[in-house]
Amino acid sequence: MADKNSDRRAKAEAARNAANAGEKKRERMTRIIGAVVVVVVVLGIIGIAVIAKNSSSDSSGGGSSASADPNAPVPTGAFNKDNKFAYGVSLNPNDTAVPVLEIWEDFQCPACQALEKANGAGIEKLAADGKVQLIWRPTTFLDRNLKNDSSVRAAAAWGCAIDAGKTQEFHNAVYANPPATEGDGFTDAQLQSFAATAGITGAALDTFNSCLAAGTYQPWALNSTQVFYDANIPGTPLVKINGTEIDPSVAADQAKLEQAVAAATK
Amino acid sequence: MRKILGNPWVGLAFRLILAAVLIYAGAVKLFEPGGARDAIVAYRVFGGNIPDILGWALPISEVILGLLLLMGLFVRWAAFLTACLMTAFILGIASVWIRGYNIDCGCFGGGGDISGDGRNWRYTSEILRDFLFTGMGVWLVAWPRTRFALDISPSDDRD
Numbered sequence: 001m002a003d004k005n006s007d008r009r010a011k012a013e014a015a016r017n018a019a020n021a022g023e024k025k026r027e028r029m030t031r032i033i034g035a036v037v038v039v040v041v042v043l044g045i046i047g048i049a050v051i052a053k054n055s056s057s058d059s060s061g062g063g064s065s066a067s068a069d070p071n072a073p074v075p076t077g078a079f080n081k082d083n084k085f086a087y088g089v090s091l092n093p094n095d096t097a098v099p100v101l102e103i104w105e106d107f108q109c110p111a112c113q114a115l116e117k118a119n120g121a122g123i124e125k126l127a128a129d130g131k132v133q134l135i136w137r138p139t140t141f142l143d144r145n146l147k148n149d150s151s152v153r154a155a156a157a158w159g160c161a162i163d164a165g166k167t168q169e170f171h172n173a174v175y176a177n178p179p180a181t182e183g184d185g186f187t188d189a190q191l192q193s194f195a196a197t198a199g200i201t202g203a204a205l206d207t208f209n210s211c212l213a214a215g216t217y218q219p220w221a222l223n224s225t226q227v228f229y230d231a232n233i234p235g236t237p238l239v240k241i242n243g244t245e246i247d248p249s250v251a252a253d254q255a256k257l258e259q260a261v262a263a264a265t266k
Numbered sequence: 267m268r269k270i271l272g273n274p275w276v277g278l279a280f281r282l283i284l285a286a287v288l289i290y291a292g293a294v295k296l297f298e299p300g301g302a303r304d305a306i307v308a309y310r311v312f313g314g315n316i317p318d319i320l321g322w323a324l325p326i327s328e329v330i331l332g333l334l335l336l337m338g339l340f341v342r343w344a345a346f347l348t349a350c351l352m353t354a355f356i357l358g359i360a361s362v363w364i365r366g367y368n369i370d371c372g373c374f375g376g377g378g379d380i381s382g383d384g385r386n387w388r389y390t391s392e393i394l395r396d397f398l399f400t401g402m403g404v405w406l407v408a409w410p411r412t413r414f415a416l417d418i419s420p421s422d423d424r425d
Contacts, residue, residue: 027417031417037337041329042326042333046296046326049297111379145299147299232307232314232317234378235378247369247417
């Protein structure tokens with residue numbers, strides 16, 4: 001009896017061990033297969049994403065045919081590549097004793113348009129009164145998000161207007177006529193009408209039109225956008241006083257903005 | 267009936283919820299131009315080219331973790347990393363909130379600066395949501411055995 005019992009126990013033990021070994025093996029197999037599946041699916045998704053990205057930038061422009069080139073010409077008076085505010089545009093570059101008010105803007109950005117509408121005039125008045133040195137810093141990053149090329153074309157058109165001496169007027173004309181919905185962008189005819197609104201006429205308008213058609217300042221706009229990316233600027237509008245970011249709602253309120261400027265003025 | 271704590275059916279539900287959230291969130295970011303880079307920049311935490319790297323690494327990690335949880339493979343580890351990721355998201359949103367920025371969390375694509383309307387409720391709900399996901403992850407770390415998993419299945423009723 002005792003022998004039989006121990007025999008049975010040994011058999012059961014052996015069976016259990018065999019089952020455990022089989023289960024271990026099975027589990028190892030499923031893990032290997034599962035890991036392979038994960039790798040294949042992830043690589044597949046990345047591949048599709050890359051292809052989708054390439055084809056969208058091929059077909060719809062996703063920017064422009066121009067490319068950034070640090071040595072490309074900058075509009076008259078704009079800061080060159082070696083300046084701390086590279087590719088920026090100032091209405092009053094000679095007011096160096098006062099705080100610097102920097103505004104990163106994209107012409108297609110609805111929030112920039114809202115800021116300009118709320119307090120664009122107040123901001124420009126601070127510059128006109130010599131309370132700040134106002135520096136507009138163009139970026140065209142929305143072209144990539146919106147899959148068009150209106151930001152770079154509008155910025156390049158602005159460059160042409162800067163050459164014509166209508167920096168402020170053209171800038172404000174664009175923001176006074178935003179696209180009906182974000183992403184609609186600007187046609188060349190619209191950009192030309194902004195030039196007329198800005199007061200560019202006669203021979204100057206001819207020069208503007210050929211400058212716009214040639215895309216003369218697209219590389220400048222893209223250079224500035226590259227600075228925007230390199231500096232990890234989080235979005236637009238982004239307002240800085242002496243290099244310190246301030247909330248857009250402060251810039252949109254003249255009383256608050258004057259306070260912030262006063263605090264930065266020594 | 268089995269008790270609720272550690273119930274393999276509850277574990278299955280948590281696994282599938284986290285898997286769906288992670289795979290969706292990762293895939294959406296991968297198909298965006300520039301990945302999630304711009305959304306990460308908006309947190310104003312990382313400088314240099316870290317956002318460029320994270321912009322790809324984060325969504326890829328999300329998809330991998332999601333697939334592992336979906337199949338029930340390495341559940342304990344995948345759940346642990348998911349809980350860590352969700353905790354990092356909570357810290358990120360909280361830090362943005364404390365510093366007073368108004369951003370789209372970019373959790374499921376999008377991202378960047380937005381208007382401050384409804385900011386407190388938005389950040390609160392995002393943080394609560396991520397706490398919930400963290401909790402599911404912690405549950406699966408504690409009780410990784412769930413139904414229909416490729417890891418050893420609990421269907422043999424041993425524990």
